[in-house]
Amino acid sequence: MAKKAARKNAPAAAAKKVAVKKPAAAKARAGKAGKHVYFFGNGKADGDRTMKDLLGGKGSGLAEMTNAGLPVPPGFTISTPVCTIYYKEKAHIPAAIDTEIADHLKKLEKAAGAQLGSTDNPLLVSVRSGAKFSMPGMMDTILNLGLNDKSVEGLKSRTQNGRFAFDSYRRFMQMFGSVVLEIPKSAFEHEFDGVKASRGAKLDTDLDEAALREVVERYKGVVKKKSGKPFPQDPMEQLKAARDAVFRSWMNPRAQEYRRIYDIPDHIGTAVNVQMMVFGNTGDRSGTGVGFTRNPATGKKEFYGEFLINAQGEDVVAGVRTPQPITQLEQVMPAAYKQLRDITTRLEKHYKDIQDFEFTIQDEKLYMLQTRSGKRTGHAAVVIATDLAAEKLVTPKEAVLLVDPESLNQLLAPGFDQNEWKKIPVATKGLPASPGAASGQVVFSADHAVEWTQQGKQVILVRRETVPDDIHGMFVSQGILTATGGMTSHAAVVGRQMGKPSIVGAGGIEVDEAGKQFHVSGKTVREGDWISFDGLSGEVKLARVASKPSEILQVINGQLKAADSDIYQRFDRILGWADKFRRMGIRANADLPDQAEIAYAFGARGIGLCRTEHMFFGEGRIPVVQKMILADNEADRRKALDELLPLQREDFYGVFKAMKGSPVTIRTIDPPLHEFLPKREELMVEIVRLEMAGNKKKELDEKRTLLARVEQLHEFNPMLGHRGVRLGITYPEITEMQTRAIIEAACRLNKEGLKIVPEIMIPLVGHVKELKDQKAVVDRVAAETMQAQGIKIKYLVGTMIEVPRGAMTADQVAEEAQFFSFGTNDLTQLTFGFSRDDVGKFLRIYQEKKILDKDPFATIDTEGVGAVVRTGVNLGRKARPDLKIGVCGEHGGDPASIHFFEKVGLDYVSASPYRIPVARLAAAQAALAVKVGD
Ligand code: PEP
Ligand code: MG
Secondary structure, three states: OOOOOOOOOOOOOOOOOOOOOOOOOHHHOOOOOOOOEEEEEOOEEOOOHHHHHHHHHHHHHHHHHHHOOOOOOOEEEEOHHHHHHHHHOOOOOOHHHHHHHHHHHHHHHHHHOOEEOOOOOEEOEEEEEEEOOOOOOOOOEEEEEOOOOOHHHHHHHHHOOHHHHHHHHHHHHHHHHHHHOOOOHHHHHHHHHHHHHHHOOOOHHHOOHHHHHHHHHHHHHHHHHHHOOOOOOOHHHHHHHHHHHHHHHOOOHHHHHHHHHHOOOHHHOEEEEEEEOOOOOOOOOOEEEEEEOOOOOOOOOOOEEEEEEOOOHHHHHOOOOOOEEHHHHHHHOHHHHHHHHHHHHHHHHHHOOOEEEEEEEEOOEEEEEEEEEOOOOHHHHHHHHHHHHHOOOOOHHHHHHOOOHHHHHHHHOOEEOHHHHHHOOOOEEOEEEEOOEEEEEEEOOHHHHHHHHHOOOOEEEEEOOOOHHHHHHHHHOOEEEEOOOOOOOHHHHHHHHHOOOEEEOOOOOEEEOOOOEEEEOOEEEEOOOEEEEEOOOOEEEOOOOOEEOOHHHHHHOOOOOHHHOHHHHHHHHHHHHHHHHOOOEEEEEOOOHHHHHHHHHOOOOOEEEEEHHHHHHOOOOHHHHHHHHHOOOHHHHHHHHHHHHHHHHHHHHHHHHHOOOOOEEEEOOOOOHHHHOOOHHHHHHHHHHHHHHOOOHHHHHHHHHHHHHHHHHOOOOHHHOOOOHHHHHHOHHHHHHHHHHHHHHHHHHHHOOOOOOEEEEEOOOOOHHHHHHHHHHHHHHHHHHHHHHOOOOOOEEEEEEOOHHHHHOHHHHHHHOOEEEEOHHHHHHHHHOOOOOOOHHHHHHHHHOOOOOOOOOOOOOOOOHHHHHHHHHHHHHHHOOOOEEEEOOHHHHOHHHHHHHHHHOOOEEEEOHHHHHHHHHHHHHHHHHOOOOO
16 A cells, blocks of 8 residues: 655644744633634734644634734634534534624624625625645635625725625625535536626626626526525525535545545544635735745745735635746735735744745735645755754754654655756746656546556646646656646645645646647647656656656765765755654664665664565575475475575675674564465466476476475465464474574674674564574574684574564563564554455455554554554563564554654664655654653
8 A cells, every 4th residue: 555645744843932922822722611713803812823723724823923913814713623513413503602603703893893794894704624734725715705785785885896896796606606505616607708708808807897797697597596595695694604614625525535645634623714804806906825935845945936916815726827926026016025025034933934824915905814834845844944953943853843754755756867858858848846757657637547557557647737636646646747827726735745746837738638638849648648747847758758866865875975965965964863862773674785785874773674585585596495495304404404504694794794783683584485486376387388398207297396395385374374483493494594694694793893793583473482492493503603603792582573462471472582573564464353465455445434544554553553562562571671672564664653662662663774764753753742651
């Protein structure tokens, strides 16, 4: 299963020194009992930044900005527990909460100096979702609520702008109609286009008041026809319906899919923000925009974003009109621009992180509508964290908390081979929304992207623009290319967050989604054709292009000097800081010397698991291994083992050396022996072929012997069969050979001056006597070997804890074991009773039915498997307080699991070489967040 992209970790570091006024109610974290609605306005808010759980990201940001005296339109937040109540009460809100909302509305009317539904001074509000974790575009929003046939006239007379009043009304009807009444958008678009055509208008802005009045009348017809009822004129009824629609949108399929991908729990719910509308669409002195205090794609310190003149918020993010870069605002409205820069700089200092903000300018007056920590690419995360530290805005400890460990993987992703890339002409250029090299076959729908990927193809999703429903297709694609939209359009925001190379607004391509093709520079590209693009430069090319390792990997591989790579130096700096704050050690699962070297270069200081059997697959070794397996007596088996001994010794020597004296745990043979033999069916086919060819008696006899042995070794449940310690017990000569090879390699290195303390690990132990049996073999052979080598070295004998019985009797096992390593792959398999190899067949359904939130083979199941681990740790340490305990299952490289291992007090985690950076950072964040033993 694909590793889940982790959500952005909320920076845990709390601001100590604030650049803006300190929130009055900073201790109100959990909110007041019985209170469900929180007001903000007139420089004071009930909430603050610490109340994200309750108010959602948007609500807490609005409260914090209000408290800081920033220009925020007043409003109130209906807190997240109300969403839970809504679902619990089967889509009903209790009367007491309705009353609380009505009271807050009165307060809002007072603050705004206007009344909802008033004919002469109407208050209009926005109703927007806002969960704890941002879920861009996944839930619903309604703007201009409060308009009806009467209040629209009030708005006209108040603003002296009939065009604006009716434009707002038709927008509201369209949004309310599609979101609340669930009428297809196309029904409204059809009428809108009809009016445009009848007036010969090209742009929406070409329509005058009379035309917009006609649109409104036509929309009323659409609503009546499709919903069977007239458009609701009662503003309170509008408000309740909009609120409920936002709560409903929490459970829409795309929001659920988004939460599944980003590991956001379903139960937390969304808040609803009701806020006085300010208008970016009153004319050319108004506008709206979104931006970031730094570039979220590259991390560069530059004011970044876009705006549209005479528009409302949804026009920018929808990617329908291509907006102007935010820096151009300086020319159009210098005073508002300066104030915006000022405010956002203060916000960045206050929050100690890059801010993603939304604003509206109404008749040259600036309003802030949102601020939150900006989503960023892995590359940008590292650049921003190191820059903020260099600017002394954050301490190294805070910088470590600013980078999502999982996002470091993006820095290891390959780029194009520049020589190859330069040879191919540029077909077109778009906006570089998310960096990275993408090469794949073109598909035009998210469903096709998923289907093709399941067939093992590599795809690029090409769309005119993406919509939130495309999320599943975006997730599996190599990259995303859109023809319209700006740097903050849906495709850009989501692409960056997923770390997917993305190019948006590639105006040179003309997408024909229905015809499954696009045209660019006189050429036609059809579904299945290969294209490539560079998400950093925005260049698109019509060919498949080979890629090459990332800059960081080039440094790790020694192809590039660290001094020549800015990003490597920053990456190294962050991880260096992380090392200072972590408690657990970081080891690698590496089987061969070259893997060990990479792991060491990535910062692993030790091997937590060397799967010796992987060495058996080395060139020319399989025949020797097969000879050992085929032997039907001990003497022949020993002869084959004698041949393997020098090969294993060389491997161990290499691995020890690569780790430069850091501890190395070597596990004795684990898998069932049939894994080293050919498949039964393949052998049968071979035999028939040889029989038909005739004259091949010798070969035929060999194959028949092999088949007989394969059949003899056949097991119904090999994972529960003759493997692990059971092999060592039945064939002690294998353990003997492996011990000898390990100790000889270690003796040689000790003689050469490198102090090596090998750790010999016995797998799959469920009973202490199994370990005792093997320990006796190891100790005997180690003593003999050391004597023969004329040197005495220290070594440890320990065991994997991967059978539940081993964990439940860990006190007995610890009497024999000098260390434990939790094999959480097998432990998960055996605790759940889910076969590791077959779980894929039903896991997805388990997740869809919410039986399991997460894949327990990727993220530790803390309640069940985790409880077994905890028991194993506690019992083991009770019997042997200095017992060294680690984990070497796949979970050792998973940030959420690392968090759990920190809690239970493991000494180290062991992860595959390329996940070492993730593990180093996750271990530091866990240590900073967790108290051992919690
Ligand atoms: C484990 O079971 O967690 C483990 C590391 O061993 P393997 O994956 O080799 O069975
Ligand atoms: Mg195992």
